[in-house]
Amino acid sequence: MSGLNDLGQPVGLPVTTALPRPRPPHVVLEGRYGRLVPLREIHAEGLYEAFSEDPEGRGWTYMPNGPWQSVTQAQAWCRTGQGSADPMFWCIQEPEGTPLGFCSVLRIAPEVGSIEVGFIHFAPRLQRTRLATEVMYLLMRFAFDDLGYRRYEWKCDALNAPSRQAAHRLGFTFEGVFRQATVTKGRNRDTAWFSILDHEWPALREAFETWLDPANFDGDANQRRSLGELAKAALPVRS
Secondary structure: OEEEOOOOOEEEOOOOOOOOOOOOOOOOEEOOOOEEEEOOHHHHHHHHHHHOOOOOOHHHOOOOOOOOOOHHHHHHHHHHHHOOOOOEEEEEEOOOOOEEEEEEEEEEEOOOOEEEEEEEEEOOOOOOOHHHHHHHHHHHHHHHHHOOOOEEEEEEEOOOHHHHHHHHHOOOEEEEEEEEEEEEOOEEEEEEEEEEEOOOHHHHHHHHHHHHOHHHEOOOOOEOOOHHHHHHHHOOOOO
16 A cells, blocks of 8 residues: 655555544443453452463463462452553453453554554463454454554464464454564564454454354354354455
8 A cells, every 4th residue: 555755756645544543441341242341450369260270371371471370479460450551451251240361452552543452361261252252353343443543463472373373263464473572481482463454344343243143153052154254255365
């Protein structure tokens, strides 16, 4: 997407989005299958219990922290998280309020309308559920529809195959790998970058809403159409 300036040089197209965009308010995001509520220390015990279903700590491997060794450690982490504006953390809850994981938005750049989703950790009970996908939809809708951001980012350890697969399933476009980008738990981390842009969102929003509709599932809760299929149809030209 480029044009030419008066000197005949290629330059980016003018940005018509009013900038800066607002900073995200820390509000409850309600869905059909659950909700996101601002993370608080009171969620620590429930989160610790949910994550204890992963006794080997496999879900923590690519996280910058954890696994938690005690409820006290979980409380300390949640206490720090509740006071953070960037990353801004939410606790993922079932409709009755049971905590099943946490997530955040970070690298919030209102001046250019860019925001990242990250620090995502799902307990085993949450993985591969409709709520897990709805969480991602709620945050995207929040960023694009409510806040008017231009760019929505996903980054992960380049060796984290499940995270990379999830990004593709959710409609993100792969942008490349930043080599030796950082150090996590004393290990080198090459970081894979993905994004969704504002002009791609309307078609992806329709794909998400089609997938999340109860009519997309049969009596045994099997999906009729996959989100990957719907996202690919929404954005047929993707790298």
